[in-house]
Amino acid sequence: MNETEFNKRLIDRYTNNTATAEELEVLDVLIRERKVDELLSAHMEDTWAASEMEAVPVQKSIKLWYRLAAAVVVVIALSAMLYLYLNRAPFDGSTQMQARGDISPGGSKATLTLANGETVKLDSKKTKVLTNNDQLVYDDGSRLKISAGAVEPLDKKELILSTPRGGTYQVVLPDGTKVWLNAATTLKFPSTFSRLASRKVELKGEAYFEVTKDKTRPFIVQSAGQQIKVLGTHFNVHAYPDEAATKTTLLEGSVQVSSGTRHAILKVNEQAIVNSNAINTATVDPEEAVSWKTGYFVFNRENLASIMLQVSRWYDVDVSFEDEDIKAVAFSGEVSRFAKVSDLLKKLELTDKVSFEITGRKIRVKHK
Incomplete structure (x- = not known):
């Protein structure tokens, strides 16, 4: 799930009254920072279009009334959000963490190393690359920008897809297998599986x-x-x-x-x-293991050392601890991966067990 899909899901869950308190907070920040204006506008237009009434038989009037009533509820909810972002106040940057600077989450970032050694930086506006008939293309059909004279990947040659810290990407392998890469990950695979005994x-x-x-x-x-x-x-x-x-x-x-x-x-x-x-x-609950793919950090009695490893990879930051004992402090909860790092750290600080300092791209973890 990319950031646009995640934001659209947030709006849908809000208008359906199924958003969690955490999701409401994330949505509020997105609205104030004007990151969902286009999605809100599109959602409003879709809602109004769905509520337009055409001539219908009398026996359907009751069902239509219920549909219109539901549409009115949605419009009211969206209007409330519209009011928020038309009358948004400056973002409150008074906390210690924000005063020292905040850090945005990761996104679509990756490189693909070809068989001839050339490294291609993948388009950050796209999320998926395909190996299709010995050609490299994005999911919209556009081809990767490879330098003139570079040899296209052919029979059994190795490709390497790498995401940096703060990056994620998808790839469709030659056999149609889909792979989602989390941050700081490397996947090596052949450009074709034909005439191979296994797909390794x-x-x-x-x-x-x-x-x-x-x-x-x-x-x-x-x-x-x-x-x-x-x-x-x-x-x-x-x-x-x-x-x-x-x-x-x-x-x-x-x-x-x-x-x-x-x-x-x-x-x-x-x-x-x-x-x-x-x-x-x-x-186990498998949804916890793949929560990163669906846009969340999910912690289930997870120690702070493990949590901050995930934070360092996704936000591309360096983490240090005041002492070793603090690494064993355990937390449970769910936080959006598309929130800024200060939002996540505030959730951890609510336990009154730890505090954080952000300086540049460094986070210091201390006892509270």
Whole structure:
């Protein structure tokens, strides 16, 4: 889910009266910063268009009345938001964190390294690149800008898709498999799977896979200390080199996770945790594992060291701690990944356990 889709979902949830308190706060900030003006306008126009009445038989008048009543409710809700952003006050920057500067969230950023060594910076206004018939194109059909004389990726040559800290991107592999890359992630894959016995890719970082089924050629993901083998399924792999454990979470189908001589077959809603060639499995809520893909940080009794690792990758910041003890403080909650970093840190400060200082792109974590 990209930022535009996330914002549209926020507006829909607000008008349907299903937005959480956290989502309402995020929407309020977006309105005040004029980041959703076009979406609000489009939503208003759609709502009015849907409420226009045509001549209908008498027996449908009651149903029509209910539709019109619902439309009026939506229009009133949107009008309230319209009032907010037409009469918005300057954003309050009085807190300590904001006074020292704030940091925006990440977005669509990635590079693609070709077989000849050329590195192509991908368009930040797009979110997905496809390997299609030995050609590299965006999902709108436009081709990547490759320097004159560069050789197009052909038979079995390796490509490397990399997202920096603060970046995310999607790729559709030659077999149609879809992959979403989280921040600070690298995916190596061949430009074609034809005439190969298996469809093998290498991952460092975190990615969500929707693998196209092919019973004749297994799909293999090689990552830190483990190998995952599937035929066609949906799963998430969390394999950052600076973390002790590699986690594989299954959402659909089945996968085999191997580490050394050990093997585990995962069922839906199970997670394999690989650490020093040991494999442990547990039943989990898979939506937590893929919350990054849907636009959220979800913490479930997660320690501050792990939380701030995620923050450093997504906001491209350096984090330091006042002492080691503070890293073990645990938190639970849900925060939008599209909020500024100060909004997330304020949520953590509400626990009265920690405080934060932002200086440039550095965050200092202290006891409160």
